[in-house]
Amino acid sequence: MTTVLAICVTVIVTVSVYLMLSRELKSIAMGVFLLGHGANLSIIAMSGSPVLPGGGLRQPPILGDGILVDALPQALILTAIVINFAVMGFFLTLLVLTARNTGTLNLDELALEDPPVASPELEPTVDGGPGGGVGR
Amino acid sequence: MRNDLLGLLVVIPLATAVASVALVRRSRPQRVLGLLSLGSMLVLAVGWLSEIRDGDVLVSQMGAWPAPFGITLVFDSLSGLLLCTGLVVALGCYVHSFSVLEPETERRYFHPLVQLLMVGVNQCFLTGDLFNLFVGFEIMLMASYGLLAIGASRRQMAQAYKYLVLNLIASTVFVISAGLVYGMFGTLNLADLARIVDARVASGEGLPPGFVGVSVMLLFVFGAKGAFFPLWFWLPDTYPTCPVPVAALFSGLLTKVGVYAVARTFPLVFAVGDARDVVTPLLLVSAGITMFLGVLGAVSQHSVRRILAVHVISQVGYMVFGIALMTTAGLAGALYYMVQHMVVKSSLFLCCGVMERHAGSDDLDRLGGLLKRDRFLGIAFFVAAMSLVGLPPLSGFFGKLVLVREGWTDHWWLSVVALLTGALTLVSMLKIWTRGFWLAPVVAAEPAPAAGSGDLRGAYIGIGFLVAVAVLMGLAAEPIYDIAFHAGEQLTDPSAYIGAVDPRGLAAVPGGGG
Known part of the structure; x- marks a missing residue:
C-alpha cells in the first residue's frame, strides 16, 4: 500500500512541478492545487499499516473484530x-478578476503592462469584494 | 497553571469577523465592533501577561481532552509577549485606517479581514501543536491574501500572485512535514514531541533517519513566511502595493509569525541532537546574509515605502541571529528585538502613509520640507527611525546590545555584521529624514488628491499611540526584558513548558506507524 501511495505522490508532484513552471497563471494554479493533493496522499501513508510494530493487529475501538489503520x-x-478548497476558491476568484481587468493570464504579458514610472496612487479596478478571502 | 479562557483570544476576533460581515455596508458599527474586539483582547492578554511575570505557563486544553490528544493552547512568556505586542500593533494600525482608508476599500470587507488576520495570528502564537500552527498560518494567510487584493490596482494584482503561490507552496511543504513528523513520533503536540525527542537523544537511541530532513523542510517553510535569505523575494514587491494601514499591519505581524514559529519549534524539537549541527549553521549564515543584504537593498531604494519594506528583511536577520545562538540570552534578545521592531516598524509605515498624503508621492525627490508642514509627523518619524537604528535610550538599542554581546564570544563575525548593518540602517533612515523632512523637494510637489475623509485625526492617534509604546519600551526596557528572559529560559530548558502542558508526563508513547 505504501509503495503504491509513494508512486502516486511522485507522479502527482512531478506533474504539479511541471505545471508550476509554466508562464500561464491557469497552469500555475492547477499545479498548486495538484501539489496539495500530493501532500494529502503522503499524509495518508502515515496512517501506516494495520500491523503494529510488535506483530499484533490494531483493533477498532468499538466494533471489536477486524483491523484498523491509524485514523488521525x-x-x-x-x-x-x-x-485547500478555500484557497482554491480564492485563487480562482483572483484569476477571474485578473482576466477581466487585464484580458490576459500570461505572466509575461502582465509584466509588460507595468507602466515605466508608476504613480503610487491606487487605482482600484477590482469590482466587488474578494469573496474567497472571507471563507476558510 | 490552568486557564480555560485562552480560547477567547481566538473566539473574540472570529465572532467579530462574522458580525462585521453582516454589517459590511455600514462602516461606523464595524469600526466600533473592531475596536471593542481588539481592545478587549489587549486587556485580556496584558492581564494574563502580568499573571505570568515570574515565568509561569498558562495552559488551556480544548474540550478538556488531556494534552497529547486534544488541542492545547499555551500562553507562556514567549507567546504572551508577542500576543500583546501584536494586539498593540493591530490597534494602532486599525485606528490609523479610519482616516486614511478609502471608503470603497473599506467596504470590500476590510474589517472582517483584519479580524480574521488576528484569528490566525493569535492562534499561531497560542497553539501548542504543529498541525494547529499550520491551521493558524492558513487562516492568517487567507486573510492576508484578501487584504492584499482589496486595494490592488491592475498592475498590483500581478504582484499578489508571487506572494500567493510562494505561500501556497510553503504551506504544502508544511503539511507534508507535519505528516512526516506524525509518522515518526505518533504525535504532533509540541510538548509531547519535545519529550520524546529528548528521551531518545538521552537514551542514545537516536532520532529517526528522516528527522534532519524534516527539520530543514520546516526551516524552509518558516523561512519563506518570515522572509529569511534566500526566500525573501516576495516581500519587497508585496508590501508597497497594499494600502498603508495594511502594509503596516503586515510588516508588524506576518513575517514575525514566521520568526516566532522558528523560535518556538526549533529550540524545543527540531534543533535537537543531529539536527542542531545542520540547522544552526544554516540559521547563522542566513541571519548574516539577511541582515546585510537587506540593509544594502534598503539603502539603494529611492522611495520611502520600498526602503521600509526592504528594511523589514534586514531586521528579520537580527531576530534569526538571536535564535540561531540557541542560548538563553540570545533568544531573549531576539524576542525583545522582535517586540520593539513590530511596534517601531508599523509606526514608520504609518508615518510613510501620512507623508505620501502630504506630498502626493513617496518618491524621495518629490518629498521635502515636511518638517515645516507637519511637525508632529516629523518628531514621530524621527523617534521611530532612531529607535529602529538603535540609539540609546530608545528601545532598539537594548535589543541590539543584548544580541551583539551574546554573539560576540562564539560568532564575533556575525556581531560585526550586525554592527555594520546598524550603521547602514542609520544611513537609510537619515536619507528619508533629510530628503523628506529637512530639504526642499527636488521636484515641485503638487498637492495630494484628497482620499477618504480629509480628517487625519485617526491617523495621528494611531501613529502617536505606537510611537509612545515604542518610547515606553525603551524607558521600561527592564520589565519587558525580564519577560523575554523568562521566555529564553523556557525555550532552552523546556521542562516547565512540557510540565505545564502535560503534567501527567505519559511515560509510554503510542508507537509511530509507517
Whole structure:
C-alpha cells in the first residue's frame, strides 16, 4: 500500500512541478492545487499499516473484530482539504478578476503592462469584494 | 497553571469577523465592533501577561481532552509577549485606517479581514501543536491574501500572485512535514514531541533517519513566511502595493509569525541532537546574509515605502541571529528585538502613509520640507527611525546590545555584521529624514488628491499611540526584558513548558506507524 501511495505522490508532484513552471497563471494554479493533493496522499501513508510494530493487529475501538489503520492522519487531511478548497476558491476568484481587468493570464504579458514610472496612487479596478478571502 | 479562557483570544476576533460581515455596508458599527474586539483582547492578554511575570505557563486544553490528544493552547512568556505586542500593533494600525482608508476599500470587507488576520495570528502564537500552527498560518494567510487584493490596482494584482503561490507552496511543504513528523513520533503536540525527542537523544537511541530532513523542510517553510535569505523575494514587491494601514499591519505581524514559529519549534524539537549541527549553521549564515543584504537593498531604494519594506528583511536577520545562538540570552534578545521592531516598524509605515498624503508621492525627490508642514509627523518619524537604528535610550538599542554581546564570544563575525548593518540602517533612515523632512523637494510637489475623509485625526492617534509604546519600551526596557528572559529560559530548558502542558508526563508513547 505504501509503495503504491509513494508512486502516486511522485507522479502527482512531478506533474504539479511541471505545471508550476509554466508562464500561464491557469497552469500555475492547477499545479498548486495538484501539489496539495500530493501532500494529502503522503499524509495518508502515515496512517501506516494495520500491523503494529510488535506483530499484533490494531483493533477498532468499538466494533471489536477486524483491523484498523491509524485514523488521525485522515482527520488531519480533512482539515487540509477544507483549507485547500478555500484557497482554491480564492485563487480562482483572483484569476477571474485578473482576466477581466487585464484580458490576459500570461505572466509575461502582465509584466509588460507595468507602466515605466508608476504613480503610487491606487487605482482600484477590482469590482466587488474578494469573496474567497472571507471563507476558510 | 490552568486557564480555560485562552480560547477567547481566538473566539473574540472570529465572532467579530462574522458580525462585521453582516454589517459590511455600514462602516461606523464595524469600526466600533473592531475596536471593542481588539481592545478587549489587549486587556485580556496584558492581564494574563502580568499573571505570568515570574515565568509561569498558562495552559488551556480544548474540550478538556488531556494534552497529547486534544488541542492545547499555551500562553507562556514567549507567546504572551508577542500576543500583546501584536494586539498593540493591530490597534494602532486599525485606528490609523479610519482616516486614511478609502471608503470603497473599506467596504470590500476590510474589517472582517483584519479580524480574521488576528484569528490566525493569535492562534499561531497560542497553539501548542504543529498541525494547529499550520491551521493558524492558513487562516492568517487567507486573510492576508484578501487584504492584499482589496486595494490592488491592475498592475498590483500581478504582484499578489508571487506572494500567493510562494505561500501556497510553503504551506504544502508544511503539511507534508507535519505528516512526516506524525509518522515518526505518533504525535504532533509540541510538548509531547519535545519529550520524546529528548528521551531518545538521552537514551542514545537516536532520532529517526528522516528527522534532519524534516527539520530543514520546516526551516524552509518558516523561512519563506518570515522572509529569511534566500526566500525573501516576495516581500519587497508585496508590501508597497497594499494600502498603508495594511502594509503596516503586515510588516508588524506576518513575517514575525514566521520568526516566532522558528523560535518556538526549533529550540524545543527540531534543533535537537543531529539536527542542531545542520540547522544552526544554516540559521547563522542566513541571519548574516539577511541582515546585510537587506540593509544594502534598503539603502539603494529611492522611495520611502520600498526602503521600509526592504528594511523589514534586514531586521528579520537580527531576530534569526538571536535564535540561531540557541542560548538563553540570545533568544531573549531576539524576542525583545522582535517586540520593539513590530511596534517601531508599523509606526514608520504609518508615518510613510501620512507623508505620501502630504506630498502626493513617496518618491524621495518629490518629498521635502515636511518638517515645516507637519511637525508632529516629523518628531514621530524621527523617534521611530532612531529607535529602529538603535540609539540609546530608545528601545532598539537594548535589543541590539543584548544580541551583539551574546554573539560576540562564539560568532564575533556575525556581531560585526550586525554592527555594520546598524550603521547602514542609520544611513537609510537619515536619507528619508533629510530628503523628506529637512530639504526642499527636488521636484515641485503638487498637492495630494484628497482620499477618504480629509480628517487625519485617526491617523495621528494611531501613529502617536505606537510611537509612545515604542518610547515606553525603551524607558521600561527592564520589565519587558525580564519577560523575554523568562521566555529564553523556557525555550532552552523546556521542562516547565512540557510540565505545564502535560503534567501527567505519559511515560509510554503510542508507537509511530509507517
